[in-house]
Amino acid sequence: MANDILVLADHLKGQLSDTTLELVGKAKELAGATGGQAVVALLGAPDLAGQIAGADAVLTMDHPALADYTPEAWEKALAHLVTERQPRLVLIGNSTIGMDLGAGLSAAWNAPLVAYTVGLEADGADIVATAQVYGGKLLAEVALSGDRGICTVVAGSFPAATGGAGPAEAVAPPAGLDNLGTTFLTLVEPEGGDVDITAADILVSVGRGIGSQDNLDEVQELADAIGAPLSASRPVTDAGWLPKTRQVGKSGLKVKPKVYLTFGISGAPEHLEGMRDAELIIACNTDANAPIFVVAHYGTTLDLFDLVPAMTEKL
Ligand SMILES: Cc1cc2nc3c(=O)[nH]c(=O)nc-3n(C[C@H](O)[C@H](O)[C@H](O)COP(=O)(O)OP(=O)(O)OC[C@H]3O[C@@H](n4cnc5c(N)ncnc54)[C@H](O)[C@@H]3O)c2cc1C
Numbered sequence: 001m002a003n004d005i006l007v008l009a010d011h012l013k014g015q016l017s018d019t020t021l022e023l024v025g026k027a028k029e030l031a032g033a034t035g036g037q038a039v040v041a042l043l044g045a046p047d048l049a050g051q052i053a054g055a056d057a058v059l060t061m062d063h064p065a066l067a068d069y070t071p072e073a074w075e076k077a078l079a080h081l082v083t084e085r086q087p088r089l090v091l092i093g094n095s096t097i098g099m100d101l102g103a104g105l106s107a108a109w110n111a112p113l114v115a116y117t118v119g120l121e122a123d124g125a126d127i128v129a130t131a132q133v134y135g136g137k138l139l140a141e142v143a144l145s146g147d148r149g150i151c152t153v154v155a156g157s158f159p160a161a162t163g164g165a166g167p168a169e170a171v172a173p174p175a176g177l178d179n180l181g182t183t184f185l186t187l188v189e190p191e192g193g194d195v196d197i198t199a200a201d202i203l204v205s206v207g208r209g210i211g212s213q214d215n216l217d218e219v220q221e222l223a224d225a226i227g228a229p230l231s232a233s234r235p236v237t238d239a240g241w242l243p244k245t246r247q248v249g250k251s252g253l254k255v256k257p258k259v260y261l262t263f264g265i266s267g268a269p270e271h272l273e274g275m276r277d278a279e280l281i282i283a284c285n286t287d288a289n290a291p292i293f294v295v296a297h298y299g300t301t302l303d304l305f306d307l308v309p310a311m312t313e314k315l
Contacts, residue, residue, distance in 0.1 A: 039087065042060045059169055070184050129149075204223040210236065216230070281295055
């Protein structure tokens with residue numbers, strides 16, 4: 001209802017994302033201030049309702065067109081829900097799906113959208129969102145002072161909700177879902193068998209400074225000694241030296257390892273966007289003015305071809 005904070009559950013292949021519970025945690029806190037409830041909208045996967053923690057209520061909507069994400073079906077379903085329930089704020093994960101959907105919903109529901117949100121606080125009647133701009137170089141504070149708003153929230157911004165959830169209520173799908181222009185066919189997955197760099201605690205990341213594919217062997221040896229997978233900047237994956245599944249950054253993957261060790265990466269904004277939240281960043285770059293040193297906790301201007309073999313030997 002009017003003061004509720006509605007969270008869109010994000011799921012893929014029967015798995016609820018961690019971000020969903022992070023959004024519920026924040027929704028619960030905001031709902032305390034707005035006098036509403038933290039409500040989760042679960043589209044196309046009613047069986048996942050039991051995995052949702054901490055929400056006051058879960059609205060499920062089931063329809064064959066919602067089982068897998070398509071912008072058309074999900075936007076229609078979500079627009080129908082928010083038009084019926086008129087929540088104060090809708091929270092969506094800032095994933096590729098979320099960015100897609102947030103923009104569409106903003107137009108369909110005539111509500112302002114704050115993308116790349118990393119902070120949210122209630123301030124009187126306003127909700128103030130802190131959002132990343134320029135790939136996280138700057139932060140902007142935006143007051144949502146109307147009766148509605150949408151934020152797409154960056155993963156890892158809030159602690160996850162815990163505890164049981166309130167009752168699940170099935171909501172009838174809108175008629176529009178029976179008459180869609182697009183149909184989901186299949187999910188094209190990245191090359192099988194490759195490692196998931198987003199799940200690694202430590203990443204050894206290489207950039208163009210590596211010079212050639214042959215030189216990767218040396219860094220691979222170091223990564224093996226540490227027990228970490230190799231990740232890379234875009235020039236390395238563009239050249240085909242490592243698969244696309246290893247690319248960190250704006251058009252690659254966002255990672256948040258405990259340690260991110262870089263060799264020959266300059267630290268372009270598009271790269272930083274994918275790794276700046278790593279707990280500990282260690283950079284090796286011969287150029288002392290390279291922007292990677294702005295975000296690095298430790299750095300060295302040693303030549304990587306001197307440092308890497310020495311480190312491997314030590315380890
Ligand atoms: C829309 C868009 C999306 C993009 N998405 C991404 C993305 O997802 N990920 C990404 O990474 N980039 C992305 N980029 C590209 C980005 O702008 C940069 O071009 C890229 O990150 C640079 O990669 P790099 O740091 O490896 O190479 P460079 O910028 O060429 O840096 C190489 C570094 O290696 C250092 N070096 C050289 N030799 C040595 C040595 N022997 N020892 C130590 N250091 C050495 C140099 O000093 C230099 O700083 C994107 C760009 C655009 C426009």
